[in-house]
């Protein structure tokens with residue numbers, strides 16, 4: 001490749017690349033048209049000759065058609081990747097000279113690879129390729145990367161970044177300037193979008209390490225608000241799909257996501273990276289699946305909503321008791337107790353058959369370790385199979401079935417809800433189990449019961465899932481992880497932030513999770529990319545235990561507006577909304593503590609402004625504009641500007657409120673305002689509390 005030094009040469013190179021990509025697209029177009037004609041032709045042939053073709057010929061034709069369909073689909077996928085590349089072929093370049101080479105080679109890096117067949121070399125390298133890691137991990141100077149044939153040592157002589165849109169270069173930045181910072185600053189200053197974007201051009205070194213980690217069976221990422229956990233986890237999925245093409249497809253990956261809006265919000269990232277969308281499921285669906293026909297239950301969202309307004313200490317005690325590893329251990333002891341003491345063998349006597357209880361007990365003991373249901377089945381089959389009638393003959397099917405049924409009945413009860421209730425009598429704390437309505441569990445009982453069911457009946461599991469991604473890890477209890485470990489034996493990426501719990505009574509820390517996954521690797525991310533340093537400094541004062549570090553991006557100081565009364569507060573919020581509409585910002589989140597507050601505010605604002613929307617747990621999509629929502633529903637999302645209304649001392653006073661206020665403030669990218677009347681929250685600094 002000719003040496004490309006100047007910006008003019010780069011522009012020419014880009015033009016050439018775009019031309020080649022367009023040619024490749026035309027060829028692909030032709031190939032797709034051809035595949036289509038072949039499929040139609042083959043189908044027509046089979047139909048017209050259906051009477052003459054024997055079954056073997058017909059089957060062979062069908063296979064041919066399928067092969068053509070598959071080839072066509074591959075071409076269509078390649079076409080969609082190339083169309084993206086046509087608009088933005090690459091975003092980076094590293095010139096690398098390996099120690100055993102004489103000349104440096106320029107490697108252009110893009111969202112997907114593009115090969116130029118004539119010189120058999122990649123003209124553009126996929127960002128996930130081994131060589132591309134140089135771009136993320138090093139500045140100019142000594143560098144190395146891991147190739148399939150081993151470690152390659154060498155030197156980077158040049159590093160450039162480009163922003164190319166619609167096949168035109170908007171800018172190019174040379175390595176002599178601090179490229180990472182400059183390009184990153186530009187990216188972060190943009191306004192928000194309805195959907196999360198890929199960050200492929202500005203992945204940071206510490207993020208790249210997580211994305212390319214291929215060795216951990218469980219990888220736990222604890223990262224402060226806005227540190228890119230979700231983005232990084234999705235890029236990691238794309239990386240793993242690339243790295244393990246032959247054995248891993250998008251169908252083998254599952255995301256456990258907190259709600260539908262979040263799922264919609266992140267739904268663009270993988271397609272942007274040229275991968276297919278992957279399936280998502282919530283803990284509610286897992287529970288509903290496991291508990292179908294057994295009982296109904298309160299959801300996590302309902303539990304959090306209740307806690308936000310509750311002063312019932314017994315409720316928090318019940319939640320706390322069931323949140324940690326000690327509780328799991330007690331349940332384990334209890335299950336052992338149930339499996340031994342609920343089985344009461346008795347002698348069996350039918351007309352010409354008898355079995356004594358010791359024999360049954362021995363058979364039951366022989367299958368120790370299995371879930372109770374399987375144990376009973378095994379005991380019943382083993383006894384009925386080896387028992388003989390008084391003449392020494394094998395039992396008839398009907399007698400064998402009677403014996404099996406009799407043995408299964410020797411287990412005191414198979415009613416899971418009754419057994420679960422017994423647990424609280426067993427530990428001497430019957431007051432800790434409370435049904436909401438007949439056969440309706442509190443949320444804190446849902447996963448203990450699911451776990452009991454798994455241990456009693458065995459887990460069906462999700463064998464097709466080879467990688468599980470769990471977001472918002474802090475919101476799940478230890479027993480939820482124990483359930484996950486039983487249902488999903490595969491590799492896992494688990495991410496979250498201990499400071500963003502919406503229910504601090506049952507949140508899990510890394511230490512809790514390490515008890516479930518002792519072999520897990522853990523990584524921490526401290527730098528926040530979402531918000532300006534003014535917003536981060538403010539948020540950290542609210543929650544000093546957060547180790548959040550701001551990136552050097554400046555904006556306005558968060559405003560605290562003290563209002564005369566409720567009416568004045570509404571007026572001020574109206575003013576702030578009007579200001580947004582005049583600005584370039586695309587999203588404004590008005591984030592309330594409770595659903596009732598959000599609904600009330602939504603009603604009031606929408607009296608004058610019909611364009612405002614309410615986002616709650618029944619919403620399916622995240623949309624642009626002014627959104628009124630709750631902290632819980634806003635988790636994982638971000639807005640150009642955020643208003644936190646009713647930020648007074650009665651609304652934000654407990655440790656749970658502190659956590660909610662911190663989450664609300666860290667949703668803001670560029671500007672933040674808090675309004676209140678009456679007393680200011682004690683979470684503000686002394687100076688802020690004096691604001692008039």
Ligand SMILES: Nc1ncnc2c1ncn2[C@@H]1O[C@H](COP(=O)(O)OP(=O)(O)OP(=O)(O)O)[C@@H](O)[C@H]1O
Pocket residue numbers: 184187188197198199202203204207223224225226227228229230231232497500529530635636637638666
């Ligand atoms: N390397 C990066 N380059 C550009 N933008 C980035 C980078 N890392 C993160 N961001 C941006 O920072 C914002 C926060 O990212 P993300 O939502 O993934 O963080 P998070 O840690 O999951 O946040 P939270 O826990 O607060 O919901 C997003 O707008 C994302 O695009």
